[in-house]
Amino acid sequence: MIEHPRAEELVEAVAAWIDSVRPGLNPRDAFLARVAANALSVVRRELLQGPAAEAAATARLAELLDRQGSHAELTSELCARLRAGDMDRDTPGLLAALRANVEEQIAIDQPSYVPEPSRRS
């Protein structure tokens, strides 16, 4: 893979440029420019964190389902088992695995999001 520049550097540079021209735009375009810069931030984080997050998520799903497979295959099987009622909220390890996976996803999608507070004692 070419490293001069790396892909995340390219999207970082474009996002910085969008931010620099935003103040001169009309309100609608300024809003869309902010969304565009945010989109590039998602891409940058996915490039950096995505592969490790997907590998970790796949390992958690494999343990939960007690079989090997790709992330897509295991996700599909988990959805089918939840839909069929073979697994539910009380299945041991389910919520912990889902929480760990979605925490890594939101760290890519929207790291500033403040989630619902946990009320478990």
Place this chain on the structure above:
Amino acid sequence: MSEEVRGALEALAPKLGGAGATVSDLQRLSGGASMETWAFAVDGPRGREEMVLRRRTAPMDPSESRSVTLAMEAALISLAGERGAPVAPLVHLAAPEDGLGEAHITRRVAGETLGRKIVSDPRFEAIRPTLAGQCGEILAKIHAAPPPSGLKTVDALQDLARYEEVYRQSGAERPILELAIQHLKKHRPPPIEPVLLHGDFRNGNLMIDPEKGVAAVLDWELSHCGDPAEDLGWICVNSWRFGRADRPVGGFGDYEQLLKGYARAGGREIPLSRVLYWQALGSLKWGVMCLLMYGSYASGTEKSVERPMIGRRVSETEIDLVTLLENGL
């Protein structure tokens, strides 16, 4: 488009503001695929009055749509106002000869609708602790109003079925959404007498005045009849707390204030567990709506950069749903 609207409003001005009234400062506030909102002022014998025009620009199929007609919206605004809920009063429901299509005109109420400002701007610091109680009182008044005929009734299972169908059609496989759908189907609260609901009662659809609090309840488009806890739970969805997750009601108050306000204004007793059920269903619905909005980009219907980005908000609803399930929903 703007000239067509301006011409129609100028012709209508005497009806809106009295003999000799004129229209000025016409400005488009927002425009979606099917609805436009315009702000304008009318200068007439009574002085200057700020108004808002809402008009539909694409036909709606009332049997398919979740939205009500603008004529129904107008009736609901007047009804809620009569029952003591703060609204932007109706000035005029457009007739075919007005040249505006399906449209209504209301007064423009001063205040702030931006959720982030309402939860964090120091201007709202004094009023903020009273807002959740006010919301409870207002909802009790709306819920006590006799529903106009023609409104749909939707209970939890019907609502779930509708969103499950949208989720299935999206083709997405999201274990947390699947878990939430199945869990909410299995643990639905006992049936309850349906009441008139606002249907989109949340921080963002409330005009907040820094001194008085809730000055108007806006956006009656999704009104229907159903479980009173649907409205109470929707304003508690974390996606409209704007970073103040520690204040469950709209990012400005707590559950107890909301429910006390509801009881104070004559609302029936609603257990917190029922509100939390609808809050979770609300997070699920918002997650599915985000998938749907991404879908409109994927299919080529909408090309704005907003659309694909909103798909990345599904995970916020997922983390909230997992937490609500862990918390014992």
